[in-house]
Amino acid sequence: MADPVKPIRSTPIERLAALIETLRGENGCPWDKKQTPDTMAVYLIEEVYELVEAIISKNADAVCEEAGDVLFQLLFVVNLFRESGDFGLEDVIEKNIAKMTRRHPHVFGDASADTPEKVSQNWEKIKRLERGGAGRHSVLGSIPRNLPALLKAAMVSERAAKTGFDWDDLSGVMDKAMEEWMEFSKEVNTAEGAAGSDKAALEFGDIMFTMVNVARFARIHPEIALIRSIQKFEKRFNYLEERAKESGRNLDSLSVQEMHVLWDEAKVEFG
Known part of the structure; x- marks a missing residue:
């Protein structure tokens, strides 16, 4: 039987830290005792994305739950480094307080x-x-290498713009986006530039990167905007599936016209 969480710790953070120590202790959980900073990093990333999705969905209960999961994973990682003698939670907090104070002169x-x-x-x-x-x-040197491409593009463009390397205004970057679209269209419509070619892929990447800059000028975060669009599509598509199921049919048995009718209904339902 696992040791109970130590009752002498009074604050919620202290109780959560004690719970993690119990899970990692001699009579704790085999799975928790097996984890390393590398394995926990993967779970932390997953939990952060779940938190972001909950925030975008504006579901306060989900945000509360997912924030707790992120905090647990983060404290778990800190505890692993404390066990190895590198630093503890107090060190993390004090170092962050000093940095935030220094960066808010x-x-x-x-x-x-x-x-x-x-x-x-x-x-x-x-x-x-x-x-x-x-x-x-380098101005770009501190950007993590393994970020998702869209998020990394946003960070790269923002860092570069802070040096003055930027368009003058929104219309300028929108003109550039149109130029990139024309280059892509030209490439995929030539015999040598058939869809799937490396050059066509590069031109498409240029469109996406330029659109990230359009979003920056419009004060829209591209990652958040795309997540919202995906969520909207999923709601509408799920509506199609449910309506098809209600009629005793599979979605793939509907005609394109029937799908479009249901899609228009979904747009009215979910915006």
């Missing part, structure tokens, strides 16, 4: 920043100073 110091844009500019300058000066590190 307009709040905790004498600096001035009266707009979100100015705050962002100061933040990047402070980060460069922390890393030893602007000349020693």
Whole structure:
């Protein structure tokens, strides 16, 4: 039988940390005792995406639950490093407090920043100073390599734009998007540029990257926007499946015209 969670810890965070220690303890769970930072990193990523989806869905109960799962995974990772003698939860918190204080000199110091844009500019300058000066590190160097492509594109374009390497306005980047679309159309409509070719794929990638910049100028996060569109499509498609099921048929037995009728109904139902 597992040891009970230590009752002397009073705060919820302390109780959760104690629960993790119990799971990892001598009489704990075989699965939890087997985990490493590498294995937990995968689960943490999965839980973060579930939290993001809950936030976008505006489901407060789901957000509460998924936030708890993320916190559990994060504290689990910290506990693994504490076990190896590297650092503990207190170290994580104190280091973050120091960094956040240092990066908000307009709040905790004498600096001035009266707009979100100015705050962002100061933040990047402070980060460069922390890393030893602007000349020693690439602006893009700290972006994680294994981010999903759309999210990484957003981060790359935002970092590059902060150096001044950017379009003048939204219309300029939209013109560029149209130019990229024309180049892609030309490529896929030539004999040598048949769909699936490397060059066609590259041109399509250029469209997507430029559209990420369009989203940035429009103050839309492309990852969030795409998730919302996927959720909307899923609701409408599920409606098609349910209506087909109600009529005693499979979705693939419906004609294209019947599907379009149901799709229009789904658009009215779900927007």
